[in-house]
Amino acid sequence: MNDVFYILIRNAKYAKGYSHLSLYAPIWLVLLSVHVNAQNVQSTPMLDLPAISGEQVRTATDFLIKTRSLDYEARQRAAAEWILEGQIPSFLRELVPVSFKNTNNEKAVILVTCDYMSIGTEGDFIRMPLSLPAARKIASSLGMYLPTSVMVDSIYSKAHVKLQPIPMQPGEQMRSNDYYRRHQQMIEKQLKGVEKGRLVSGHKKDVVITNRLIEQIGRLAIYGWHYAVDDPIQPLSLVHSEDYEDYSHGLRLIYPTAKVNGEAVELKKLINRPEWNMIFTKEGVINIESLSHGE
Known part of the structure; x- marks a missing residue:
């Protein structure tokens, strides 16, 4: 050619x-x-998910109806299965760049999902809250990583669209399909007129990784839901068990290869280089792959 x-x-x-x-x-x-x-x-890197079309395509409405009588664990299994089958809106498949600079004025670029992992089609989707086991299953199956809290801050600061957090009444209903649907509608109202595929942040707490998960086995780490840069509602917390999720949680995935001054570098190695460590995490050496995949 x-x-x-x-x-x-x-x-x-x-x-x-x-x-x-x-x-x-x-x-x-x-x-x-x-x-x-x-x-x-x-x-342009894409999420490595099956392409679906025609009668294979299912919507968020389909998912919410099918899972409304399931317990939390079964619903999470179903959510991971649907996502890995490729039942996500098309705009979420393509990754977007987020750039960083270190004190040596070197530039690193990582690739992230433009929004939180969702189920459905562009016209009928829901940003799906995911427990840590479900998040890890998706990340490991796709060869992707979960972010650190420092990455979440940087993604928010570089986001094309910064949304206002929308807290809802706390209680048992926080984990219901109805709350998921209602919160989705509130977010979409803020996004009216915004082109799909833009880097969006501020509307969920992120499921993140931290070295504290090594000592506090069986816990879920969450962080974010920003009012402004450096002003998250949720500080880094491991208060919940790993199987917990509610309407305010979201999963954003990170591509395993970064670029430094245009050269491809494995992110798991880059994150632990002395000149880059504080740019991606404030916890010293961290095994992003093991913590993201639960290995």
């Missing part, structure tokens, strides 16, 4: 003065443009 375009470009250079050849120059340029654009699209 590259040889074909090389020939076309080479011939186009000599087309001047030859009307019968110059007529084709616009076609060659269009073909070249399509080829280059296709390369750009192909190089």
Whole structure:
């Protein structure tokens, strides 16, 4: 394919003065443009999920109806299964870049999901709160990571759209499908007119990783729900057991490969380099892979 375009470009250079050849120059340029654009699209990392279409497609409404009588654990299993089947809105499949700089003025770029993991279609989806076991199952199956609290702060500060937190009345109903649906509607009202696929933050607490999970086995770490930069409602907390989730929680995934000054680097190694450690976490050496996958 590259040889074909090389020939076309080479011939186009000599087309001047030859009307019968110059007529084709616009076609060659269009073909070249399509080829280059296709390369750009192909190089954009995507969530490694099955493509679904037609009768395979299921909506958030389908999920909420199907799981309304399930207990919490069964609903979480179903949520992970639906997501891994590819039942997510299409805009969530493509990852978006978030950049960082260290004290040496080096630039690192990580890739993250533009929003929290959701179930359904673009026209009917729900941002699905996930327990730690469900979050880890999804992350490990896709080869992705969970964020640190420092990453959550940076993602919020770089977000294209910063939403206001919407706390709801606390109580047992916080874990109900009805609360999930109502909170989704409130978020979408704030996002009216915003293009899907933009980096959005501020509307959920993140399920995160921390070294404290090593000592406090069986706990869930959450952080965020920002009013403003450096002003989260939820400080880093492990108050809940790992199987807990409620309407205010969300899962954002992190791609395992970063770029530093344009060069690809494994994030699990980059995060522990002395010149980058404090940029990604304030806890010293951290095993992002093990903590994200539960290994």
